[in-house]
Amino acid sequence: MESRYQSNRQLKRAACYSTVGGRQSSPSVIVIGGGFSGIAAARALHDASFQVVLLESRDRIGGRVYTDYSFGFPVDLGASWLHGVCKENPLAPVIGRLGLPLYRTSGDNSVLYDHDLESYALFDTNGNQVPQELVTKVGEVFENILKETDKVRQEQSDDISISRAVSIVFERRSDLRQEGLAYKVLQWYLCRMEGWFAADADTISLNGWDQEVLLPGGHGLMVRGYRPVINTLAKGLDIRLGHRVTKVVRRYNGVQVITEDGTTFVADAAVISVPLGVLKAKIIEFEPRLPEWKEEAIEGLGIGIENKIVLHFDKIFWPNVEFLGVVASTTYGCSYFLNLHKATGHPVLVYMPAGQLAQDIEKMSDEAAANFAFMQLKKILPDACEPIQYLVSHWGADVNSLGSYSYDRVGKSHDLYERLRIPVDNLFFAGEATSMAYPGSVHGAFSTGLMAAEDCRMRVLERYGQLDLFNPVMGEETASVSVPLLISRM
Structure with missing residues (x-):
């Protein structure tokens, strides 16, 4: 040189x-x-x-792939899943050759959830667990709502948002509307969909939301x-x-x-x-x-924000499920915690806010953000003990990324x-x-x-x-x- x-x-x-x-x-x-x-x-x-x-x-x-080792074991603060656990996935040969284990969180290749719904616990904000039958039933309703939005798409000459399309479906199909606790569960499903795109439903394109190719084999967490x-x-x-x-x-x-x-x-x-x-x-x-x-x-193109607030505890006090959820009357009020203990054996919960909520939390200090996540957890598990360590990502504010990933x-x-x-x-x-x-x-x-x-x-x-x-x-x-x-x- x-x-x-x-x-x-x-x-x-x-x-x-x-x-x-x-x-x-x-x-x-x-x-x-x-x-x-x-x-x-x-x-x-x-x-x-x-x-x-x-x-x-x-x-x-x-x-935006960043594995942190400060807890003494690996935690991905950015991307953590292989979406499509199959030989068709371009990354499969590399991961396979390295002998890296994957924990499959879902056999389904849906964009609606990264998990099979037999391994979850949803709660209302008073700490009452939502009956599993209700979650399953509302999940089926949500899938029907999305099918109905496809009819709306075919009728519209101009593109509209997912949230507007859902409103139109409710105007036409009163049988798909939900009330009370079922309505809050439906908001939680919509919140998870927003998490997939790292954006609020009122900004996501009805025409474009389902245009990506979903590989078979479900979703695998990189252990x-x-x-x-x-x-x-x-x-x-x-x-x-x-x-x-x-x-x-x-x-x-x-x-x-x-x-x-x-x-x-x-x-x-x-x-x-x-x-x-x-x-x-x-x-x-x-x-x-x-x-x-x-x-x-x-x-x-849109750039969304989804962050992780990683809470490390000295003991397990939560159910042995893949994720914990909080249902609320708005998607903004809903919460999602990934249970890393289920996949990796470490006593860690990861709170994952997306869209406007993620933007608002990014304005807080790391300590305040970790405390916010812990308060969401206390709503559903009042006896939760405080975390001994925490990590907070800032993908939206970080000048090297200025967002998490793209969406339509x-x-x-x-x-x-x-x-x-x-x-x-x-x-x-x-x-x-x-x-x-x-x-x-x-x-x-x-x-x-x-x-x-x-x-x-x-x-x-x-x-x-x-x-x-x-x-x-x-x-x-x-x-x-x-x-x-x-x-x-x-």
Whole structure:
């Protein structure tokens, strides 16, 4: 690597580049963002004999995948499920080869709940448990309501929100309306649906909410966290932590990427794998500007917030179920606690607020947020003992993410995901918000990283006139290795 100092500003070039001194032996790529998609793209391009430098603004890799070990055992503060426990899942071969156990929380691939409903305990705010038969009955009503919203969708010329569609269904079908405790249970189901999209029902598109592809096999919790997966994919890569990119300049013969401290990297192409929230905030300046259709995709897609408040106790005082829920007269008042003890053996409950509630809690201190979550727990278990430790995520406020994951906003086309993915000259885009099939998921981010790498490889090597010299990103050998996933139900 060559470097020089000019006016106290260091100018660095990526390890290999074709813009100076004639053709180099290897094409070069800069990957911006070290989340799952960026690491996947960098891994694939590195394995295809490219010179790759990955620039990450944080002091760690993983992005919105973050396994914390401060309790003495792994806890995922970001993504924690594999949605689709099956060999068709692009991440299954990696997880299988590593021998990482999954705890299957649901055999159902529904977006309505990440859990089979035989392992739960719902309570009202007075601490009375809701009868299981009522929860099951209201769950069936909720599924019928969603079927009815499909009829509403077919009749509407313009898109409307999920909540508006539900209101229309109630106007037409008085038999589906619920009262009293059943109404509160219905609000809890709607609250869980909002959790899936990390957004309130009045902002979620009726046309787009069910457009993602749901893989079979249900939902599997990563018992040891996602860290081992991301570390394995990152092994041997040239990763520069603490490098916040502020400008990307594209030229006909390459790209220039400038970081916050003025350091400049030069390469043949760049993979942009920063979160949608960061693109929306225009933290990175593009020169020339991105085309209008690309900017419209960035503006049009929704970015939701779901956070985790992780409570660590010194003993178990709650029922041996996968989750605890609090039903209330509004979705805002409902609560959801994931019981990690069931899956991992550790005495931990995870409170998971989404949408407006998550935004409001983000304004609190960590101590106040943990106390808020504990107060929700005390409503249903009055004898709950105080946590000995807590962790609080801030995905909405964190300048490196500015949101949790993408969703379809009212009035916006699901095609925006694909539009966000499409390359612009020698810039290639990756991330969960560029996945039409699997938005908001880790395997969606992973697969778009591989796609961006392959698009980039083809484009760059075409320019080099060396398409036959390099192996494809997805080699047959990789695709044929299949190790069964380790799945448990405790």
